[in-house]
Amino acid sequence: MKLTLLTVITALLISGCTTVKPWQRDLLAKPHMALDTDPLQSSFDDHIYFSKEASSGGRGFGGGGCGCN
Amino acid sequence: MQLTDKKLSVGLALATSTLLGTAPQVNAEQGWQADTAVLFYSEADDRVQAVEPALNLSKTFADESSASVRIVYDALTGASPNGAAVAGVPQTFTSASGLARLEQAEEDDDEDEIEEYGDRASYTIAPGDVPLDESFEDTRTTLSGSWSKPFGNGYTSTLGGAWSTEGDFTSYSVNGALAKDFNGNNTTLSAGVNLEFDTVTPNGGMPVPLTSYASHNTSGTSDTKQVTDVIAGVTQVISRRWIMQFNASLSQSSGHHDDPYKFLTVADNGNLITDPDNPDSYLYLVEHRPEDRQKISLYWQNKVAIGSSDAIDIGYRYMTDDWGVDSSTLDLTYHWQLTDGLYLEPHYRYYEQSAADFYTPFLQTGSDVQISGNDVTVLTDYASSDPRLGAFSANTLGLKLGLALSRHQEMNLRVEQYQQTDQNSRVAVPAGSHLDGQDQFAELSATWVQLGYSVKW
Numbered sequence: 001m002k003l004t005l006l007t008v009i010t011a012l013l014i015s016g017c018t019t020v021k022p023w024q025r026d027l028l029a030k031p032h033m034a035l036d037t038d039p040l041q042s043s044f045d046d047h048i049y050f051s052k053e054a055s056s057g058g059r060g061f062g063g064g065g066c067g068c069n
Numbered sequence: 070m071q072l073t074d075k076k077l078s079v080g081l082a083l084a085t086s087t088l089l090g091t092a093p094q095v096n097a098e099q100g101w102q103a104d105t106a107v108l109f110y111s112e113a114d115d116r117v118q119a120v121e122p123a124l125n126l127s128k129t130f131a132d133e134s135s136a137s138v139r140i141v142y143d144a145l146t147g148a149s150p151n152g153a154a155v156a157g158v159p160q161t162f163t164s165a166s167g168l169a170r171l172e173q174a175e176e177d178d179d180e181d182e183i184e185e186y187g188d189r190a191s192y193t194i195a196p197g198d199v200p201l202d203e204s205f206e207d208t209r210t211t212l213s214g215s216w217s218k219p220f221g222n223g224y225t226s227t228l229g230g231a232w233s234t235e236g237d238f239t240s241y242s243v244n245g246a247l248a249k250d251f252n253g254n255n256t257t258l259s260a261g262v263n264l265e266f267d268t269v270t271p272n273g274g275m276p277v278p279l280t281s282y283a284s285h286n287t288s289g290t291s292d293t294k295q296v297t298d299v300i301a302g303v304t305q306v307i308s309r310r311w312i313m314q315f316n317a318s319l320s321q322s323s324g325h326h327d328d329p330y331k332f333l334t335v336a337d338n339g340n341l342i343t344d345p346d347n348p349d350s351y352l353y354l355v356e357h358r359p360e361d362r363q364k365i366s367l368y369w370q371n372k373v374a375i376g377s378s379d380a381i382d383i384g385y386r387y388m389t390d391d392w393g394v395d396s397s398t399l400d401l402t403y404h405w406q407l408t409d410g411l412y413l414e415p416h417y418r419y420y421e422q423s424a425a426d427f428y429t430p431f432l433q434t435g436s437d438v439q440i441s442g443n444d445v446t447v448l449t450d451y452a453s454s455d456p457r458l459g460a461f462s463a464n465t466l467g468l469k470l471g472l473a474l475s476r477h478q479e480m481n482l483r484v485e486q487y488q489q490t491d492q493n494s495r496v497a498v499p500a501g502s503h504l505d506g507q508d509q510f511a512e513l514s515a516t517w518v519q520l521g522y523s524v525k526w
Contacts (some may be wrong), residue, residue, distance in 0.1 A: 004342045005338065016357075019252060019253045019255050020253075020255055020306045020308060020309055021253070022253075022254075025306075025309070026309075027309060027310055027374040027377070028306060028309070028310075028312055028374070030374075030378070030380075032378075032380050032404045032406070033312065033372055033374060033380055034410070035304070035312070035314055035370060035372060037404075038104075038481075039104070039125065039243070040104050040105075040106045040123050040125050040139075040521065041106070041469075041483065041519060041521070043123075043139075043141070044106070044108045044121065044123070044517075044519060045485075047112065048487075048515075048517065049420075050455060052389075052487075052513060052515070053396070053420060053421060053422060053457060053463070054394045054397065054422050054425065054457055054458055054488075055364075055366075055386070055388040055394070055396040055420075056364075057298065057300075057318055057320060057364070057365045057366050057368075057388075058316065058318065058367075058368035058386035058388065058398070059316065059368055059370070059384070059386075060316075061242075061244060061261070061263040061298045061300060061318070061320075062166075067159070
């Protein structure tokens with residue numbers, strides 16, 4: 001599973017070496033194409049899932065700062 | 070097109086601050102941005118209810134550096150599973166935290182609180198009901214900030230910190246990250262580290278692990294935990310329509326991991342047994358978790374533009390830790406731009422985790438605990454019945470509606486529904502015993518609603 005994931009990602013990175021020029025970035029520059037479009041929403045959700053599940057982090061650092069471990 | 074390129078470059082550089090979890094809104098244009106939101110969180114069966122207002126203020130300067138501060142307040146009430154097993158007989162518990170609050174109220178001569186905590190200090194759970202401690206009540210305030218500055222040669226550094234406090238818990242953290250743009254701003258490599266220092270000060274003192282809950286044995290008043298996180302990531306523009314991010318992270322946590330308010334039932338052939346030291350109570354032992362925990366996470370996110378104004382966001386996270394928990398999370402969001410100023414975002418999340426090695430719905434005489442006369446000998450090093458460490462899957466369904474009020478203002482409303490499903494294998498108990506036919510895992514169902522408003526100037 002992990003190996004498959006890494007292989008796919010490596011393949012994507014290699015194919016990603018095709019440079020996208022600045023004038024081709026009209027779509028990527030739109031606000032809804034940001035990797036985290038709503039950081040407050042992400043932090044609410046990270047905190048909820050951190051409080052109720054055994055996993056945290058991934059996108060960023062594991063959500064701490066809560067006695068709800 | 071120059072501005073568009075600059076926007077994307079800063080957007081990529083902000084991948085670093087995304088790592089820090091305190092990322093300012095992607096806002097490459099110079100100026101201020103305020104994001105405010107309030108979250109209403111509600112669990113079914115009168116469990117935890119929370120109201121959380123939050124404010125994030127960020128500024129992007131002329132040199133493309135940016136700073137942000139965030140404050141979140143959290144008011145929690147309700148009931149939380151105390152860890153005891155559901156049984157076919159009534160169970161009475163005396164809560165150490167409830168008693169501590171009652172004593173404090175008596176000291177302060179506060180009659181309202183004496184009445185309130187008098188009822189909560191000791192509570193009885195009806196046969197077949199999940200044992201919930203209703204004395205759960207807390208407020209939490211979190212302050213965090215970050216500062217991000219691009220240097221020459223495509224480097225961007227980010228520094229951040231956070232402070233969080235609640236009635237029985239305080240946490241400080243500091244973090245730093247560095248990002249480097251390559252390949253005509255199509256690739257960003259980033260790496261960061263976060264150091265966290267936590268102190269837990271339970272109401273009623275630090276319970277001694279794996280001793281009788283009813284005896285309320287304590288050892289000191291507080292304990293600490295330190296967490297070090299390191300993370301490395303790559304953000305790659307694949308095509309005009311496709312951007313992705315891959316992160317690998319390692320988290321090492323050392324110190325006190327026990328939940329001071331949770332304990333486990335000790336069952337003998339499926340029946341509750343009287344606590345030899347507390348004849349008025351059944352036997353329950355305070356939970357105990359290992360002092361160290363190491364977690365590894367792999368995270369992969371893809372964002373693909375559909376048509377001229379829609380987008381699909383697909384994220385996957387794999388996590389494994391040395392407590393025996395493996396988890397997978399799949400997250401899907403579709404951005405559906407209905408008109409220039411109106412969008413809908415349907416959201417689906419699937420999560421599943423295996424149980425921690427020391428998770429058990431209850432302890433059993435013989436294999437876990439030996440009782441001889443009045444002596445209780447615990448044969449296991451660690452044990453917890455916390456549902457968060459059990460095996461379960463969970464589905465979240467959500468919908469967000471966003472409305473642009475002007476070019477610089479947006480309001481949004483979001484509803485999410487979360488449902489857990491028990492995936493633990495059932496522990497067999499003899500027919501007709503107290504635990505026969507009872508639930509061994511309290512599935513959680515929760516709903517939350519978020520109302521947000523953002524403005525730039």
